[in-house]
Amino acid sequence: MSTANQSSRAKSKATVVDADLPRCPECGSTDRTDYNDCNTIEFEGVHERFGSYSHIVLRRTRCKQCDRARVDRFYEMRRAR
Numbered sequence: 001m002s003t004a005n006q007s008s009r010a011k012s013k014a015t016v017v018d019a020d021l022p023r024c025p026e027c028g029s030t031d032r033t034d035y036n037d038c039n040t041i042e043f044e045g046v047h048e049r050f051g052s053y054s055h056i057v058l059r060r061t062r063c064k065q066c067d068r069a070r071v072d073r074f075y076e077m078r079r080a081r
Helices: 003-008
Strands: 015-018 036-047 049-061 071-076
Touching: none
Parallel strands: 015 071
Antiparallel strands: 036 049, 049 071
């Protein structure tokens, strides 16, 4: 793979998917690579499907079937520290 291809792949746009059972928006597969580049946002709210949450967690991954980049978004309720 050339340096130009590596650079464009690293900067590719990723689709954000709300995670209950996260699926690829392109092919519908649930098979994915390991999560990387995890970001956590402290933000309280109520999601219509997942209920109350205190944190939003964004995890980058790729579909193993079609290689599409995506960000799985999780709504988590964590205990106060």
